[in-house]
Amino acid sequence: MEEYVIMDMFSSVPNEELKIEDIEDMFRNYIQKKEIHNNKYVLLKYDDNMVIPEQTQLLISELKSLGRKILIIQKEQMVVGVIGYKAKHTKTSG
Secondary structure: OOOEEEEEEEEOOOOOOOOHHHHHHHHHHHHOOOOOEOOOOEEEEOOOOOOOOHHHHHHHHHHHHOOOEEEEEEEOOEEEEEEEEEEOOOOOOO
C-alpha cells in the first residue's frame, strides 16, 4: 500500500475543538480506508464539482499547483478545513 504524508493543513476551527492530532488521526484512517469521519467532522476527497467558498477554492488551486492531493474537512455540510497531501517517497537500495 502506498504511503502518504500531510504537507499542508488549514482549518477555520479553533485548535481546542479540532486538534492537529485529530486531523492526523482522521487522515490516517482515511488513507487506511477505515473511516472518513470522527464524531463531528467528515473527510472528503476534493472534487472539482464541489461547491467551495472562493477563498478556499484559491487555497486549493495553490495546493494543486504544488502537486498536492486534496481532502476537504466538513462539519455539518460546511467546509471547515483543507488537507494537502502527497505520496511519501521511500528510497530503495539498488
